Amino acid sequence: MPQYIAPLNDMSFVLFDVLKAQDLSLCPGFEDANEEMIRAILDEAAKLSENILDPINQSGDIEGCHYDPETKLVTTPKGFKEAYRAFADGGWSGLSASPEYGGQGLPSLVKIVVDEMACSSNLSMGMYPGLSHGAIDALTMHASDELKDKYLPNLIAGEWTGTMCLTEPQCGTDLGLVRTKAEPQDDGSYNITGTKIWITGGEQDLVENIVHLVLAKLPGAPDTSKGISLFLVPKFLEDGTRNPAFCGGLEHKMGIKASATCVMNFENAKGWLIGKENEGLKCMFTMMNSARIMVGVQGLGLAEKAYQISLGFAKERLQSRSLTGAKHPEEKADPIIVHPDVRRMLTQQKVFLEGARCMAYWTGMNLDLSEKHPDQAVREEADDLVQIMTPIVKAYLTDEGYFSTDQALQSMGGAGFTQDWEVEQLLRDGRIARIYEGTNGIQSLDLVGRKLMIKGGRLPKTYFKVMHEMLAKVDNEQHKEQCKTLLNTLQKSLMWLAGNAMQDAEIVGAAATPMLKLFSLTTMGVMWATMANVATADLTSGKYSEDFYQGKVKAADHFFRTAKSQAELLQADIEAGKETLMNFTAEQF
Incomplete structure (x- = not known):
């Protein structure tokens, strides 16, 4: 293996x-x-x-x-x-x-x-x-x-673990439907009662204590998302008493089977308020924004391992001859890496992985700059980029990471479908990343319906400014012009959306997913142009092998081979509006 x-x-x-x-x-x-x-x-x-x-x-x-x-x-x-x-x-x-x-x-x-x-x-x-x-x-x-x-x-020492207890049987994305109740007690604590589902690590044998962060509603709170508060509910109290927060069972899942996904029942469990009353959603989003970048990295990580397995398989698996004649005449067949269709799948994986890694790390670096840079203007610009990139990293890396892992399996033929190879597990494990911490459809709505609008529309302006600044450092004129074409296509699509969004909110909803994909494709282009520029400049530096650097440049060329046509399709999808989506009645499905 x-x-x-x-x-x-x-x-x-x-x-x-x-x-x-x-x-x-x-x-x-x-x-x-x-x-x-x-x-x-x-x-x-x-x-x-x-x-x-x-x-x-x-x-x-x-x-x-x-x-x-x-x-x-x-x-x-x-x-x-x-x-x-x-x-x-x-x-x-x-x-x-x-x-x-x-x-x-x-x-x-x-x-x-x-x-x-x-x-x-x-x-x-x-x-x-x-x-x-x-x-x-x-x-x-x-x-x-x-x-x-x-x-x-x-928690920091890893002696205890923590959870996020948001979802309930009747409520997922719409957290205003939360029914879990919090009753104030004379000692300043609260009694928490309710059921949460899909709780990762809600119960397990790895640590002595588990700290649950639970969304619940106080008596008299608004029966909407504005009435949610956040509470800390430990498995064991300070005196060693078992808090009545019990696992009611495990979910039977497609993947991540070694991760305990629990139903959690809180039965007058003792908890303490985090932050202010009715501001639990604000507190929880601190967890979710951090988690969304981490989930994007899950798509990247699984695809990396799948690529390693499929690449090794393609170099060793002998099947048929090269279309241009035997490459290994001493063998009865050539390794499948000689075949164009296999190379198409391997190249797609390489291009995605290395571009996505740059996107994720760039977003992470801006997160650090937004918190620690001594210049306030730099902090603000970096924060704008993190805000706009968080849903992009989460959605694009998990969508395309799953597709990349699927390509790894496909390139291996029947072997990829068996448990003799690990790729089928990676594919199953990766499917959930497109769903939890906000489905990728929700990420698209967050980008289009919120991130493009906040701060007076400043975030996309910052994004375009920084993308052009990065391109100014690129020497390859062809890559630079191709990126500018992507940026222009994105800008035209945003202008179309701005001109139509006010008349019909469903147009925004229909455009959300292709718009996020267009943002992702454009960002990936700038990352690839930048990486290829560095690789070209360092080609003879000796820091890495010449094949390493040439691989970067050729991967960038492959990315730009289809990027323009993909962007045009996404633009057409955005500008098609909502009609073919929304003109069905429910009975016509």
Whole structure:
């Protein structure tokens, strides 16, 4: 069985040659995050992923988690407790968390790269600390000092884990339908009663305590999303008493079977308010925005491993002869990598992976700049970019990551469909990433219906300004002009939408998904033009092999081969409006 190998050269090229991530060390608080430090961290993360997380990925999928209805406890697959302990003991849980509570205070960008490795090697395992990171962020930004002091040190150390308890049987995206109730108590706490579903890590045997962050409504609160509050509800109270927050069962899922996805029943469980009353949604979005970038990286990570497996298979699998004559006459057939259709699938994977990695890391770097750069103008510009890129990274990387993984399976033929190879698991695991933390349709609506409008429409202006600034540094005139064509197509589509959106909200809804894809394609183009420019300039530097650099340039050429036609199709889809979507009656479906 092929083993995952962390693509450290590709990661380092994007980090240090393209984005100059080492310059983050100039920001207050990131002084230690120089290139040497980041490389050392990534080397250790690669060892963890390759030697501890990857070997139990397939066995964890086969075994899955087990629920005991009598004890209401969940057991994770063999090897997961030990793997989680190695993760926690290595300090990975607190990589980007505040040093004030035991974290390492490193850039979010570094965590994103480590997340990619964890997602490639064992997504189910990575889900447990991944949700804890969201809880850490929410508590750090919104909780009282007392709650921070009690809960953050153990969460950051990985001794405890955290959850996000949003969804209920009758309510997913529309959180205004939440029925979970919070009753104030004389001691300042609240009794939480209700049922939550699809709760990752809601119950498991990896840690001693689990900290649930629960959305609920106070008595008399508005019966809408404006009446939601956020509460901290631990599995065990300070005195060791078991809080009545119990797992009612596990979901039977298509993938990520080693991740415990629980029904959680809160039966007058004791909890404490986080932030202000009726502002729970604001607090929860702190978790969700962080989680959405992480979910995008899941699509990237799974596709990377699938590519590694399918590429190795294509180089070894002998089948038929090359269309131009035998390439390996000493064998009875040629390896399938000689066939154009197989190369089409492999090239699609390479182009997506390396472009998506640059998009994700660039977004992560802007997240760090938005928080730490000493110049307020730089912070504001970076924040604009993070705001507009978060739904793009989440939706595009999971949609195209799933398609890329599917291409890996397809290129392997029947072998890819079997459990003898891991790609079928990666495909199943990756499907959920297009759904949770807000479906990709919701991401598109967030982009078009909110992100393009807030701050007086400043975000898209910032986006176009920065894209053109990046292109000004590109020497390849053909790549530069192709990117400008993409930007012009995007701008025309935005102008069309602006001219039609006011008359009919359904036009906005119909245009949302193709608009997000057009933004994604355009961003990918600028990333590829930038990477190809750096690769061309460094071709004879000796830092990486000539084949490495030539591979970047040729991948960029392949991207631009079809980018213009794809953009034109998306523009046509946007400008087609809503009619062929909305003119059916329900009975006509």
